[in-house]
Amino acid sequence: MSDESQKGYDKAFDNVLRLRIMSILMVNERYDFNSFKALLQVTDGNLASHLKHLEQAEFIRVEKSFASRKPLTTYVSTDKGRKSFQAHLDFLEQLIRQNKAS
Amino acid sequence: MRFSIIYFEFQSTFKMKTPEEELAEIKSMMERSTRFLSLSGFSGMLAGMYALAASVTAWYWIYFPSSSWGTGSDTLSFRELVNRLLLLGLATLIAAVGTAYFFKQKERVGCNPPLLVPSQQALLTVLISSRGLRRLLLLCLAARKCFRTYSCSHAPFLRHRLGTICSIYPREDQKFRLYSTPLGLDCCILSRFWTALLVTRFWPIPCNLWNPDVLPI
Numbered sequence: 001m002s003d004e005s006q007k008g009y010d011k012a013f014d015n016v017l018r019l020r021i022m023s024i025l026m027v028n029e030r031y032d033f034n035s036f037k038a039l040l041q042v043t044d045g046n047l048a049s050h051l052k053h054l055e056q057a058e059f060i061r062v063e064k065s066f067a068s069r070k071p072l073t074t075y076v077s078t079d080k081g082r083k084s085f086q087a088h089l090d091f092l093e094q095l096i097r098q099n100k101a102s
Numbered sequence: 103m104r105f106s107i108i109y110f111e112f113q114s115t116f117k118m119k120t121p122e123e124e125l126a127e128i129k130s131m132m133e134r135s136t137r138f139l140s141l142s143g144f145s146g147m148l149a150g151m152y153a154l155a156a157s158v159t160a161w162y163w164i165y166f167p168s169s170s171w172g173t174g175s176d177t178l179s180f181r182e183l184v185n186r187l188l189l190l191g192l193a194t195l196i197a198a199v200g201t202a203y204f205f206k207q208k209e210r211v212g213c214n215p216p217l218l219v220p221s222q223q224a225l226l227t228v229l230i231s232s233r234g235l236r237r238l239l240l241l242c243l244a245a246r247k248c249f250r251t252y253s254c255s256h257a258p259f260l261r262h263r264l265g266t267i268c269s270i271y272p273r274e275d276q277k278f279r280l281y282s283t284p285l286g287l288d289c290c291i292l293s294r295f296w297t298a299l300l301v302t303r304f305w306p307i308p309c310n311l312w313n314p315d316v317l318p319i
Contacts, residue, residue, distance in 0.1 A: 016127070023131040031135070039135060089128070095121040 012057045013088050017042060017050045022085045025060060025077035033073045051075060059084060145205040149198035156194040160187055 013019045020040055024031055037047055054060045059081030063074045077085075163186060 019124070019128065020131045023128045024135040027132045027136050089125070092121045092125055096125075099121070 010084050010088055012054060012059060012084070015050060015053075017046070018054055019088075021050060021054060021075075022059065022077065022081060025075060026082065026085055030063070030074045030076045033075070036075070054081070057081075057084075142202075142205045145198075145202040148201045152194050152197045152201075156190050160190055163187070 013022065017040065021036065024036070024039070033047070033051075036051075037044065040047065051060065051062075055062055058078055061076045061078050063076060065072050065074070163183060
């Protein structure tokens with residue numbers, strides 16, 4: 001893939017689950033682990049590994065708190081994550097436009 | 103086409119089909135995670151049917167009490183009519199909510215999607231919380247007192263004051279603040295709308311009906 005075509009493309013969004021997680025965090029200020037699990041219909045391990053991947057890429061931030069004495073893990077998108085996601089959307093749009101033109 | 107083929111070669115295990123489908127997927131996920139309440143269309147249709155049935159019944163009670171659709175007896179007294187209408191409204195509400203709940207539970211069996219997403223939970227928590235109830239009680243008491251003592255010319259002033267009281271509480275609540283975007287605006291609008299509706303439409307009716315001094319007829 002040429003540099004020009006890769007502009008805006010991020011490997012973190014290779015996986016559809018990571019893309020879904022970021023989509024959710026783009027429109028929700030924060031989202032907790034159990035709600036992610038219920039909405040995305042995935043296993044704990046699978047979800048945790050993808051969240052970890054996004055966290056390592058500094059696209060999301062983890063916040064731990066307690067709700068009714070139970071631990072509550074919530075996730076928030078960072079500025080970097082938002083910008084990367086927007087760039088990825090632009091990349092997809094560009095692909096669509098190029099496909100239509102060709 | 104060349105770019106998209108190269109792009110999708112880069113994708114790993116979970117493969118998307120086309121960029122269009124990927125964008126559609128993103129949009130759908132954004133909608134599903136922020137949707138206020140996802141009820142089945144059938145429950146909405148049934149709720150509409152209950153409402154129609156109830157309105158037909160109410161219409162016959164009011165205008166043709168002696169017909170076969172109504173009571174089959176003479177004209178209803180005012181108090182009897184009000185009681186019946188209130189009960190009918192309550193029964194319709196319970197039936198509609200019950201049906202929606204039943205279908206939601208049925209839908210949840212198997213795939214188990216969340217009944218409420220976090221934004222909905224936050225909104226309901228604020229509305230049902232003791233602070234929310236306290237505000238509501240305050241509004242009701244204020245409205246009741248004002249409608250008895252002030253004349254109609256003071257109503258806009260009262261409405262403004264109550265609207266202000268109600269719009270403050272979402273900002274005070276910590277739990278609400280957690281989900282302030284994009285729900286903050288919704289909840290603020292909802293609370294204003296709710297207050298306006300409560301004060302201007304519904305509350306004067308029971309106030310006037312249950313207080314014999316100010317009965318409308």
